[in-house]
Amino acid sequence: MATVKLIQVKEDILADNSQAATSLRGDLRRKGVFLLNLMAAPGAGKTSLIRETAAQLSKDLRLAVMEADIDSTVDAEALIQSGVHAIQLHTGGLCHLDAAMVRQGLAELDLSAWDAVILENVGNLVCPAEFDTGAVKSVAILSVPEGDDKPLKYPLMFQTVDAVVVNKTDYLSLAAFDLIAFGDRVRRLNPMVPIFEVSCRTGDGLKPWMDWFQSAVREWIRG
Numbered sequence: 001m002a003t004v005k006l007i008q009v010k011e012d013i014l015a016d017n018s019q020a021a022t023s024l025r026g027d028l029r030r031k032g033v034f035l036l037n038l039m040a041a042p043g044a045g046k047t048s049l050i051r052e053t054a055a056q057l058s059k060d061l062r063l064a065v066m067e068a069d070i071d072s073t074v075d076a077e078a079l080i081q082s083g084v085h086a087i088q089l090h091t092g093g094l095c096h097l098d099a100a101m102v103r104q105g106l107a108e109l110d111l112s113a114w115d116a117v118i119l120e121n122v123g124n125l126v127c128p129a130e131f132d133t134g135a136v137k138s139v140a141i142l143s144v145p146e147g148d149d150k151p152l153k154y155p156l157m158f159q160t161v162d163a164v165v166v167n168k169t170d171y172l173s174l175a176a177f178d179l180i181a182f183g184d185r186v187r188r189l190n191p192m193v194p195i196f197e198v199s200c201r202t203g204d205g206l207k208p209w210m211d212w213f214q215s216a217v218r219e220w221i222r223g
């Protein structure tokens, strides 16, 4: 079993979160490090997308991962076993991360060694969307078995992100998931947001996602 660096992160209940998030982004800008906040319901494919992204981009980008969970180190262990540099944050039962908690996690990484850090937020479609983590970009994953109605039920998640990934498209033939209706529902909330249809299992559709991610990192690093 891989040895995982585990950090208990604590909420700063006295801090103004949006101020803390803006200040964190400023620090990331000065250090030339990109931070992606990846959000989704449990099991939608966050760790799988991170693993695929790291596998395809690690020759071009120095990429580290912060896995956040209420408990367990399984995701960080799985990534380390795939050769990805990952640490594990525990939220002490909280279903979200705020900017102060993300800053505590980043302090455990030597930021001069990385171009980009991906944060896997706690699996939840509600709470994580309510907190600015200080990330440069936020992305929501929705997997096909969850259903195309989720933008109607969890609008904040789809409203606040910079990109949406529909994962597990290999299940489309088995599920009554209407990609057009889903896209319409998302764009009613977030008109310009790019939507990537992928399967982390088959690799289908991953190239446009990789291109988007890589250009977002490059743009940030160039300043």
Ligand SMILES: Nc1nc2c(ncn2[C@@H]2O[C@H](COP(=O)(O)OP(=O)(O)OP(=O)(O)O)[C@@H](O)[C@H]2O)c(=O)[nH]1
Pocket (backbone or CB within 6 Å): 040, 041, 042, 043, 044, 045, 046, 047, 048, 049, 075, 122, 123, 167, 168, 169, 170, 171, 198, 199, 200, 201, 202
């Ligand atoms: N069929 C299929 N299965 C997938 C795909 N992507 C991920 N899975 C499977 O879905 C399950 C959950 O994937 P994870 O990547 O662990 O999902 P997660 O969002 O990180 O889950 P939590 O961290 O528990 O919230 C695993 O069994 C994956 O192998 C896909 O594109 N197609």
Ligand SMILES: [Mg+2]
Pocket (backbone or CB within 6 Å): 046, 047, 048, 075, 120
């Ligand atoms: Mg995971």
